[in-house]
Amino acid sequence: MIDPLKPDQLRKVCPPESLSFEGTDELKPLEGVVAQDRAVQAITFGVGIRSEGFNLFVLGPAGTGKTTAIKRFLASEAAKLPTPPDWCYVNNFADPQRPRALCLPPGRAHLFQADCKRLLEELKIGVPRAFEAEAYEQNRHTILEELQKQTSDELEALRKRAEAVGFGLAKTASGFMVIPLFQGKPLKPEEFEGLDEETKRLVNLRSEEVQKDLAGTRRRIRDLEREAKNRLDGMDREVATSAVDHLIEEVQERYVDHAAVRAHLEAIREDVIANVDLFRRDQSGTEGLLELTAMLRQGLDPFDRYRVNVLIEHGEDGGAPVVVEPHPTCQNLLGRIEHQVHMGALYTNFLMAKGGALHRANGGFLVLEAMELLKQFFAWDQLKRTLKNRRIKIEEPGEQFHLYSTVTLEPEPIPLNVKVVLIGSPWLYYLLHALDPEFLELFKVQAEFSDRVARTPETILAFARLLSTCCETEGLKAFDRGAVAKLVEHSSRLVEDQERLATTFSHLLDVAREASFLAEQAGHHRVMAEDVRGAILARIKRSNRLDERLQELITERTILVDTDGGVVGQVNGIAILSLGEYHFGKPSRITARTFLGRGGIIDIEREARMGGRIHSKGVLLLSGYLGGRYAQQVPLALSASLAFEQLYEEVEGDSASSAELYAILSSLSGLPIKQGFAVTGSVNQQGVVQAIGAVNAKIEGFFDVCRARGLTGEQGVLIPASNVRHLMLREDVVEAVAAGQFQIIPVQTIDEGIALLTGREAGERDPDGTFPEGSVNALVQGRLREMAEQARAYGADSQVRPSSDRQDELP
Template sequence: MLEDLARRQQAEIDGLEEAARAEGFALLRTLRGLALAPAPRGEPLTPQAFAALSKEEQEGIEARGSALEARRDATLRHLRQLERETRLAHEKLVSEVAAAAIRPLTRELRERFQDLAAVERYLDQVEEDLIAHAGEFRQIEEEKSPLPFLPPPGAFLDRYRVNVLVDRSSTRGAPVVVEQNPTHSRLLGRIEHRVHFGTLVTDFTLIKAGALHLANGGYLILEAKDVLRSFLGWEALKQALKGRAIRIEEPLEELRLISAVSLAPEPIPLSVKVVLIGSPLLYHLLYALDEDFREPFKVKVDFDDSLPRTAEVELLYARFVGGACREEGLRPFSPDGVARLIEHGSRVVAHQGRLTSRLGELLDLVREAAFWAERHQHPLVTAEDVRHAVTQKTYRANLPEERVGRMLAEGTLLIATDGEALGQVNGISVLASGDHAFGRPLRITARTFAGEPGVVDIEREAKLGGPIHSKGVLILTGFLAGRYARESPLALSASIAFEQQYEEVEGDSASSAELYALLSSLSGIPLSQGLAVTGSVNQRGEIQPVGGINEKIEGFFDVCRARGLPGRQGVLNPEANARHLMLRDDVVEAAREGRFQIHALSTVDEGIALLSGREAGERGPDGRFPEGSFNASVERALAENVARLKALRGEPPALPHDDRPHVPHPCSKG
């Protein structure tokens, strides 16, 4: 085809040249194309020779030249037409050949993705582009560009590459993606850039997938607090879920200071289940403050931090430990080592019938116990290794506890663990330092005198008492009035204080101890200082369970052990807390040997008997407490207060008990 074109072009030029020669002209080939020059004798005339001719000769040459120029122009137009026709014919031929070569190659892909219209359209566009640029493939050479800043000859082939955003060829089932750093680009993808002549440029091969692409059609698991740290990421995530589409965009495009070429990929349909993991507090804050949170996150699931301690769960614990040892190459655990871990799981949640579900913390203990087993050259991780790991973990975090113990030993903090005292009881508070909590004994004192203001909470007056603690103190007034103000008003003015307590006091776990101190001050009967008290009390005199029971008992035990354990010390705790006792081995051993007492109380009267050595006493059929009982002493003191107040006011004294008409008390028996 090209040779035929060349022959036809040459024939046209030869004809033109022959015609020019016949008219006395020469056809010259110049840089500007074909030119005609007068040549009556075969050689072109020079300007001087042409000027020497007569006017008639010059006019004849110009006339013949004009006619030849018209023929030359027509010949050139015809040559260009031939080139155009030949080029079109050549391009058509190349396209037909390219199509015949390309279409069989895409047939397999079309059959494989025949249900995907988007893939069909893409293959159509690829075929059209390949056919349109088929000629360029002949020019590709495997060599570098002559200039370093120019692309290599085959760079245009990049347009045919496929940018695989997500590859699931080895994935079975729905994908599950856990994203640890959920920023905007990590969630929705990004468009990277490269520098070209000082300008940022990009192309489709620089589009990178995000976590939503990877999890599309499956599940995406995120930490709520991590997502919220990235404001742009959180907003983009909600928009993607709301619109059910992933849009890869530059989040700060409007703030870009340097011009950069970017892309606008079409949105990708999104179908994903997003699982946000966070605290209940964070959930409630988002639900209340973020209106866009409620729609995409409709299902709320609460996970308990403990599991029932059944044989099945204990077996799962053992399997978890075994699996962790295999995966991390740790020494295997002996049966007693696993049993010790299970006991520790109950101690963490302070419940004999439950186990902690915080497996991350349990795994840390497994690793540390395995380390100590290796250090001690034990072939298996034993119960002693687990115990040593727990002890070491406590040692690393108990510096505040040691300081409190040192102040108690030095007498800086005043606590009596022997003898008796009036209006004074040992209470126990729980202090927390990071992940370590410990019990701190403290002295609770009460002073009573005749008056009517009621019970004054010094902690509340000093703005150190929280609302729950203040409620507990007010309940004491209800108990006193219900039990002792049967025949006369409650003429009592009292103050209660937590001695050497300079932090805020919150909770009602010391309300029973406050009540015992108050009753001791009223009755004039001293209480044992070897017994510490914990537990809240209601208006009916029932002892209610409290938190931190193990830390409280162990805290008082440590103080008593430092001073010796003659067997008179112990702790009075609520009977309802019995199932929560998961004490240290040394405390259990001391209690078993009788060197330390742990008493379970259900009523105030039981505590009165243990602390005072006297029976509390119950009202008889006559509505009075037995003579010599603790309650009788309290009631007598209150009656004396009433008499003093009436005497000061000039009122007649009340009738003696024997002269009063009998009114049975609603709480008396019989």
């Protein structure tokens, strides 16, 4: 017989005296990553390599500290890198709808913006002042007087020529017109009609000549006006140039090494000179009025064209940026173009172009949650396109689909040099890898965080230092070494492995926060082991209402589960129910009925569509075991039905396959199974019992039922021997085992398990293929041979009967 496990095999205790400190307040805070060497190496490689497409995807279970670790690591690495340049947008005077991007050294964009702002203020003062000079006014007055005199001379000469042929000039609102004269007075229309035809003809001919002379005079006057305007414009340009040049040159001297900035300042100079009336308007109130009115109607400042839009600015010697974008929409990633609403219309200009996360991270690192990115409309495609083109283009999300038509901009794209780090779960990584061909081209570095690490003194110390960091950061009470030991044990329980620790630090730190709260309420100087134990129990208490209700139903025998006696074809299995983070074991009665036939094993759960694929596979394996074990010389003439009694949810997994096989063997052999035992474990076709998951919850679920009914010392759970290292049972279970009230028995094969459950030796096969008389296997084999003979006899009998007799027989 197999010996039950000893108490020290059921839970690996962390002795407080094994820790080298009295409390976490003695430890230095942790700055690195806890025992994630594989991930750290991958991140180090991904950060260091500069080739295109080597962006990172950091994957691992939730709560392992991926985001915190990657931010700390990137912050450390970014501090060693050079600070990227500043970027700003300026007006494109040749095409205002396409603003130009200027690159400046770190910290210079704000200075350039201030320089342009100061230049504009000086131009507003200097240009009008230049036009107020006395010499300018005299020259302007002289040109206008010359124009007036020349115009008067032309008109006077025209008047004399017209009077010489009997015509005069009359000034109207639209200019001058020619009218005939009679005796020095204008000829009235009725007087003109009273003239003879020959006189009328002569008047008309002379009128045409005078009209031609008037048109020629008008052309000469327009030429004079045009010449005068050119002289005035030239004079204005000279005055404006003299007022603007020294101001522009003063700013240009600060940017000797920046050709693009100097070119922009030169464009400002040309535009100010060409639109000098815009500045003179401030003083006179008349010049440039039309342009000003048009811009004001759009809600825009006419002087915005000379300002600077600082898109991204970095401090000097600040290292590379590390940007974490929690809401990666298209606009938050690539930037946006804002609009102003005025009189029901939308207007914009280059000052309303705003940078996104890619602009802020340019030259450094951008950290994104992969799932959040994929949930945003167009964001994933836009990010891929931007990374492939290596330039950031600000555009409206709906522009490519022509969802709306309004005034917008096409800012000049900015070159991109960024390392993108996506953080997500393993299944999401492999899903993108399988379904998106471009994914592997852009994210070539896989950094995987494990959900567990080896339980060594080094990792325990690292965990304690992480706990110390959390206490210092959040103002929690320090933990004494007994409390740390309890957290270490709880960590091993989370991964169900005595030799491993969980890296789900979010859960562990939540327990630590609750324990600190309880310690403060109890007035403890440090958090003690009892506080940690209380926090763990409190978390369970908040979640186990359904667990307690099911235990009550089993205790009241509403749900039928036996914990004593023996029953043929019936065994206690254990299912797992999950409610959020809390999962627990639910004992269930598994029954088997065997009878003559060739239907094989009928899985009632599968037939009722309540069984999952893995469970169905486990049941099908039982036929292979029975056939290979007992039907080498005779056919398997067996039908068997299996059912989980009073189980109304879907059954999934193969952890009950060994229990189902025990029930079938009991039904065939006629030997009762001890109901004080529950069974878990999967089985293969060779009869080897294989490891399963959630072994602790399953044991504890049956233990709670037995304790409610009364522990007798004859109760226990059969588990796969390969699951022994996964045991981190509750302390009350361990105490019951130590007191001889409960048993945990490891089994390696079905033969070992059936012998324990029936109290009868399973029996080894003899060389002649038979089993020892009275053994379980012998009884099973004998029953299967009887069924085969009965099936053969039934078949032979049915063949000799008339067909009319067989019509009334059951099949």
